[in-house]
Amino acid sequence: MEEEQRLEAARFSEEAALALVEKEKAKCKAALEAAEAAEKVAQFEAQKRRAAELRAIQDAEERKKAGTSLSQGGADIRYRKYDIEEIESATHDFANNLKIGEGGYGPVYRVYEYMANGSLEDRLFMRGNTPPLSWQLRFRIAAEIATGLLFLHQTKPEPLVHRDLKPGNILLDRNFVSKISDVGLARLVPPSVADSVTQYRMTSTAGTFCYIDPEYQQTGMLGVKSDIYSLGVMLLQIITAKPPMGLTHHVQRAIDQGTFAEMLDPTVPDWPVEEALRFANLALQCAELRRKDRPDLGNVVLPELDRLRTLADDVSPAGGFGFGGSTGSSPLNSQSSQDVFSDLQSGYDSSRSRSSTTSSSYGGRR
Structure with missing residues (x-):
């Protein structure tokens, strides 16, 4: 148990x-x-x-x-890059009816508004038997060009130097409102350069001979005042309608000899000689051989051209288009710098296009 x-x-x-x-x-x-x-x-x-x-x-x-x-001006913020599909769309697949000529980089196609009055060069030399521009309209066009150029020079983060400013690259619409075109040779100046010496060295010069800044041509040093030289030569052409070769010398000699009035475009009978002389002296300052002697665009050149534009507006009756021999001028008053500047991604020499000039865009295939 x-x-x-x-x-x-x-x-x-x-x-x-x-x-x-x-x-x-x-x-x-x-x-x-x-x-x-x-x-x-x-x-x-x-x-x-x-x-x-x-x-x-x-x-x-x-x-x-x-x-x-942002600090160095990266490529993706410095300019607008268009792909081939966008270009094909803008040119209607490179339609022949939109092709207006050949430029330094390929065919030129019209992709923007039609500039009915061609170029300033066409009108100054009265091509196609067109009437001369009145002095009022010439003063206004000069101020518009300076406004557009200042817009280029004040772009951020880098100023844009046109490098080929000339009458052939100033387009006029049906109301004779001017626009700067053909930026195929334009250069963005690095901001570090722009902030320090306002110029920088290019390996090769470009532009149209008589309008190229002599210092830029000799040294390759590019800056916003390179455009001021070109502007000066063009301003002299606006009031004289003469070729650019040696024009600064001829105008200066006429001023020194007291025969300046004889240099003015004779197709305009009613020049205000005193104001035209001030205009010419300003142009000669812009075309100084030494860059440091040229005036500042925003502080000196544009204010004086605006004053002359105001003078032209004050003596112009409303509704006139400003042909030579009359007192009329463009019915449009001053415009914004962005309206004046017409980049349009052209990238070529519009002087190679036919005289019925339009704003254009590069449409060449690679």
Whole structure:
């Protein structure tokens, strides 16, 4: 009997021990599972943290690149780049009826408004038997050109130097409102250069001979005042309607000899000689051989041309178009610099296009 009791007690003890073992196993398993879950959570959190750190690094790099682009004038913010699909759309797949000529970089296509009165050069030399421009309209056109040029020179982050400013690149719409065209030779001057010496060296000069800044031609140093020289020669042509070769010398000699009135375009009978003389002296200052001697466009040139434009407006009856021999002029008053400037992504020499000049865009296939 006692033996049976001992066996029963042993059996209960064994069962209790087994139950305890199972319980401990369950606890151990639960602990392992909890540890595995905690490890997975830790790994997930670590992955999230690493991903966040990578994103932060990438964002910082992108911000740094953007800042560098802003400070150095990155290519993607300096100008608008058009892909071939956009050009094909603008030219109607290079339609022949939109082709207006050949330029230095390929065919020239009309993609913008038609400039009904061609170029300033056409009108100054009365091509196509057109009537001469009145002095009022000439003063107004000069101020519009200076306004548009100032817009180019004040572009951000880099000033834009046209490099080929001449009457053939000034287009006139049906109301004789002028627009600067043909920026195929234009250059963006790096901001670091623009902020320091306002000029920078080019490996080769470009432009039209009689209008090229002598310093730029000799040294390759390009700056916004390179355009001022071209402007000066063109201003003299506006009042004389004479070829550019040696024009500054001829005008200066006429002033010195007291025969300036004889230099004025004889197709205009009612020149205000005193104001035209001030206009000519300003043009001669712009065409000084040394760049440092040329006046500032915004502070000197444009204010004087605006004064002359106001004078022209005051003596012009409303509604006239400003042909020579009359007192009329363009019915339009001063316009914004962006309206005056007509870049139009031309990229060629509009003087190579036919006289029915239009604003244009390069549409040549590579």
